[in-house]
Amino acid sequence: MVKVQVDDVIVDVPPGSSALQACEAAGKEIPRFCYHERLSVAGNCRMCLVEVVRAPKPVASCGFPVGEGMIIKTDTEVVRRARRAVMEFLLINHPLDCPICDQGGECDLQDQAFGYGSGRSRYLEEKRAVVDKDLGPLVKTVMTRCIQCTRCVRFSTEIAGTPELGAVSRGESLEITNYVEKALTSELSGNLIDICPVGALTSKPYAFHARPWEMKKTDAIDVMDAVGTNIRLQARGASVMRIMPRVNDAVNEEWLADKGRFSVDGLTRRRLDTPWVRVHGKLTKVSWQDAFVAIAQRLKVVPGNRIGAIAGDLCDTESLYALRLLMESLGSANLDCRQDGAQYDVSNRAFYTFNSTIAGIEEADALLVVGAVPRHEAPVLNARIRKRFLAAGRDKFPIAYVGAPPTDPTYDYDLIGEGPSALADLLDGRHAFADVLAGAKKPMIILGHGALTRPDAQAILAACWALADKVGALTPDWHGFNVLHTAASRVAGLDLGFLPGAGGRTAAGMMSGGVDVLWLLGADEMDMHRIGPETFVIYQGHHGDAGAARADVILPGAAYTEKSGTYVNTEGRVQRSFQAVFPPGDAREDWRILRALSETLGHALPFDTLDALRARMEAEHPVLARLDTAPRFGGAGLAAPAAEGAIGSEPFHPVIADYYETNAVSRASPTMAECSRVYARPALVQAAE
Amino acid sequence: MMAMANLGTRFHTMLKGRLVGRDADGRAYYESRTANRTGGGLKRHERWVIYHPGEDASAVPAEWWPWLHHMQDAPIPESARKGWQLSFKPNMTGTPAAYTPPGSAARGGRRARTTGDYEAWSPDEA
């Protein structure tokens, strides 16, 4: 540790820290524009100037390494004058358009101009104007506001791994551009808006909608993928205006994937706001009571084993639990939370979670991806893989894919096979990558749903486990076997046992006439035509999508922004999300609907409040009571999952064809539809040719 | 009398305190007999209140609040109370009487439509 004195405070910082980090450790706030904790140091804004004793002039603290006994002064007249001068230069070409700028109120330049800005300009020459760039449907540019901090260039190069932005030309004509008028191709492009310290890059869909100080902020969890990204919902009045990431170094650092950020306008469209009942083949608006009566009448004549329930991908754990209890009280064992037909071994939680943990990726030294496309299935997790790839250095973090990724995964990789036969090669040691994995101290295997949704999923799972065991990925202090989920509700469903009970039918069995009454809890990602015409379908959910169109009774529920809920991410991390706004119209929180209906059916569920529900759920499933932790545990000494059947030879196919439209909320979003048109459709058309 | 106070506070009140007065609800306000505290650069009397059981600090009425916080030398008399001043209501958070915004299920789950509100789905569009 190096001892540094900052003003009057003496701090110990690790060697190699910058002066700015020492100042932060001492609790001194240093103004900055170009410096960002998670990006490389550029040192081009000069705002972070401090005085170092015995240095001849002020130094830029972000790029100045500390030395033993260094004395830093952060608040002297020299420093203040230097920062004022820097600010004056920055403001020379910056337009005075704060009143019409979306960054107003959360602008670093605006905030710091309060401290260091001059009240008037001495600049009489012509100001510079820069042509705006077209960066696609998500990021709006007003390039005249740009102060050339190059945070966006570094973000797209380092974090997103799509080096498309650059600083072209020089001197006064320097511009941030992608040179070609082309939309950004990153699934993380929304984060450019957050890291831009001024209003040069702002959100296009949110342009001119609201001001930051008007909004009520609520902490929540993103449900667009299974990463469990920590988000902050910003609501004004009755609607969520925008979604921004929260810092959680264990999960998402401070990034948020575009689908989670920009699907927000889908939350106010195609909403189910009233119960519907199909009368003579036509859906009719009814009251809650009438809807319940219609269900009760139908259920009266159906035996318990002819009732089934399928849960969708966006459900909170509480409603899954309530529905499971209701089904059990009706005498049904037909439960399934796997609408995509995936197969798991639920005998041990380690067989279906991401055991290395997301933060653990940064310790791994070899990676095998089997039947997964992390870039589309979990963009933020993919950024963590890229972070590890860059930090490890050349050839120190070898990555191999089984199953070709449809796009550049943003790091170097070896493709060692299109189908699962490559696993056999690895197990036999015939492929050279088996030695790479065996030679690594902390190898990782990520198993995705491209593999788990196949008929031979159990065998592939067992083969991956065997491989992990063989290459030493399962040791007392390292667990290198990981399942990457794509559905936010899946791990919770598996934890709760929302699966076929004894004699129960799977989702496919229920759809093909196995039940007479089918309850769809937000389940839309299935081919509804496979449900027989005589099956009575109850759809409980928040969006009018495939499920609602097929339903005989629709019960309007709450979207993830409209209810307090618990979500379990792919690591098995239990996180709680809070209610930001109320459900529209007559829609209600899902557990409340189930509780009310259970009373009508004469099987009243044993709780009246959400707290009582949670207490009961946590007593029954203690794993759900461990909030915000994903305990790291070694993988040694575990029995292997059951191997059933033989491995097929068909190549792996990605489970996500169009990243921007994977669930009812994103399909209702005009922004996501536009992204799909710009990004996914051309690729789909090409793939079809 | 001495309704809510632990033993230490009671001794302190007995030994050092001088009863200044009571508010309309009967809470007792004390001042130390000697100017034993420094505040605002001056030696001054310590001032404290004995609450009713279970109350939090928001229970001090407006008449006594400035005196208690050394903003005024004497409490405002009850007679100065205006007709539009509401009587004190304790903080109800965490109780069934807690504030719920319009639209909450606890208030019937109905809220007025607002601008920029949602678009409802209808079976015809599917």
Added chain:
Amino acid sequence: MSSRSPAEEALQPAEFAFDAESEAQIETIVAKYPPARKASAVIPLLYVAQNQMGRLSGSAWLPRVAMDQIAARLEMAPIRVYEVASFYFMFNVRPIGRYHLQACTTTSCWLRGSDDVVAACKTATGIRHMGGTSDDGLFTLTEVECLGACANAPILQIDDEYYEDLDGPRTVELIEALRRGERPAPGPSIDRMGSAPSGGRKVLLDDDVPVSVPGEGV
């Protein structure tokens, strides 16, 4: 629109391929760098591409497809190549005339009459403003900073050659010669050898006398 911004889509050729001559040059250039650091070869390769464009099309500039080619060869992101190409004034990211007139207007040249040289360039070619190309497409006039040949001010650099000690009439003459397809010899346009004094030697006229320099032995 600055002269450093890329050319419009309509001007961009659809494709670009290095010819045999360029390939030979690239081979020697890339061999100089370790394989893991081959991105270092970007500036020489940009020159190769620009020269090939000049050789084949008569306009030495860098179309985007050429920069994409270089990026692919050196395994770098295309934007990194655009950044380099647009940073240096030696690379033209927009089409130019067959002859690139680069007039130095920095202090030394300006004091020695670069205004006359610029004016002569404009009248002889019909170019109206700096950065413009003549209507016949033969000449592009660019204002450049110090070319480091102040002893021979004013300077006009044409493509890679320095034409020195110019004045208005001699500039016009030079341009007319280029228009006729000639390439006058580069160097001083007056009676002078390199940076030696004009009109012959001014000192050491007597070669036979031994020279004594103060502070040194004879």
